[in-house]
Amino acid sequence: MERLLLKNGLIVTMNANNEVIPEGNVLVEDGKIVSIGKDAPNKSDIVIDCSNQVVFPGFICAHTHLYSALLRGAPLMIDPPTDFTQNLQRIWWTMDEALTLEDAYTSTLYAVNEMALNGVTAYLDTYSGPNSIEGSLDRISKATQDVGTRGAICFEATERRSYEEGIRGLEENRRFISQNAPEKTLVHGIYCLHAAFTVSDELIHKTNDYAAETNSFKTIHTSEGMVDLHHNLEKYGKRTVERLYDEGFLGPRTALAHAVHINKHEIDLIAETRTNVAHNPKSNELNAVGVAQLPEMIEKGINVGVGNDGFIYDAIENMRTAYLMHKLNHRNPSQLPTPLQVVQMITINAAQSIGLKDHIGSIENGKAADFTILDAAVLPTPIHKDNVYGHFVYGSFSRRDVKRVIVNGKTIVKNGVHTSLDATTVSQQSKDSAISLWNRLDLTPRIARQI
Ligand SMILES: [Zn+2]
Structure with a gap:
């Protein structure tokens, strides 16, 4: 001992x-x-x-995308997105289709090491790579263990290309979860759906059933941009959280990432079901999607953790933005959250919002x-x-x-x-992956010109 x-x-x-x-x-x-x-x-x-x-x-990141490390500084050579949908289509969905299992490893190693150096000891990551599904969670787990932090990891199942691909993502989660119980390992699996606007009710139900088998945690992007809200209103006649509520996705073992475009009724549904929220203020600023109603959620007793959504892996900086953003938004320096509340959002609240409140936080x-x-x-x-x-x-x-x-x-x-990783080696591995990825994305001419 x-x-x-x-x-x-x-x-x-x-x-x-x-x-x-x-x-x-x-x-x-x-x-x-x-x-x-x-x-x-x-x-x-x-x-x-x-x-x-x-x-x-230890600080906890309630929501991240580790693979986004490979896009830092990339010369995108696209017409700048003017809304969230274009952001996904022109940047993220183009990138994630080019990702390989090796990219999953090197990006995780770099990003988790950077977070660890910034004081983050646990995170919730959702990986997206339609052409690198099977085995991706093993590579992310290996890299996280090489750094030595905790991780709640998942593949972001989506039907944006086909139902079959959604099932493959779900099955990758199920496989990894069955082999990595949270009480036995630093890195364990959870279930993830990309967003309500890219999944059918059928896939939601299947995810619920699988998660119930092992009492596993679930997460989904929720009304980050208006596209999610509009899709659910047009196709189902319901707002995003209303649909997730009706389809049985909410509950204390679920975290909604972002929850920006939600109304009072949806806040009530989140509170009633004791569902968690992952607030990502710096990412929301970057993507200009809007400001989440954090003060209202706090007043309703909703558990909120702060994440980085793959943008700036610095828990202190993200926490500070969560503190400031809502004061500016309400033009009220006394607006919630308090200093204590935002520190809770990267510790005990974040532990709850990644499903580990009994173990850490x-x-x-x-x-x-x-x-x-x-x-x-x-x-x-x-x-x-x-x-x-x-x-x-x-x-x-x-x-x-x-x-x-x-x-x-x-x-x-x-x-x-x-204490054991060499930062230069970690960086070089990430750079090698980034150069290869950027070549596959045909960004080489611009890189050459920059050099
Ligand atoms: Zn996200």
Whole structure:
């Protein structure tokens, strides 16, 4: 039995009482938290001095697309999209059809490593590659394990080309889930449908049935753009969340990504079914799809986690945007969320919105020893239990302050560097994949001109 002691840190538990313990200690045995408080045990195998440091539960990304790392900087050579549908058709759906299993591995390795360096210890990813379906989740799992974080992973089943292809995506999830139970591995499978406007009721029902077999978590993009809402109104006479409700997709083991174009009735349905929402504010800004009604969802008691949707893998930056966006949108500096609420959205709420609330998201006895430790040695003002969330949101911390990242009691990042992966090698593998992908997308002439 290995005992690890985090000693003398400002412990931000994110438990139900939001306890913050100054000069506190956390004892870990075999990857699990066994005691928290002021008293330090006599003997530990490893002691980490956390003086002048803030110990958070590991940050959690509620929704991402790891493969999007390969599109950074790509010269797209297209007419700029003017709405969300064109964005999908001209960029993302063109790209995902060109993805290979090797791309799934290299993009995951790069993106998860970058997230880990930024303090993210768990994520929910949805992969989309119509020509690299079978086996894709094994490659994503392998890369995540090479980095050492947790992952809830899935293939984004869609009928945008055919029903048969939707089934193949669903079956990839089912295969991976059957081989990777969440209690036994860091990386486990969940079910995913792309969006209500690209799937039939039949595929929704099949997904529900499969998920019920193993009590698996489910996720779906929901009214990210107006196209989803219009499709469901025109074809089914229902708004997006109304249709998902009628077809039995909602519930506490489901997360809706985005939920931008929803009305009060849909918010009520989400609250009534205790469905989770993954809010992706920076992605919503980038795609100019609109502003989600986060304050209204909070007031209805809906659990909301913050994700990055594949854009800027930095939990602190995404959290800060979630804090600011709604104040600007309402022209009200007192508008929700509060600093505490947005920190919850990348810790305990995000844990719930990826289906792992019983395992991670807070520093509590019995939970996994996942921590993100920030350096607080050179702040401009004192930090203590009453202002730690404010310090976090108002700019005292950024990704560069991530001192140490621990998953399951094992340090994977120390002083800004991964403990076993070489960043240059990871980067080169990603670049090789990107160059090959860009060639397949026929982007070479522009690249050559740029060089
Ligand atoms: Zn997404």
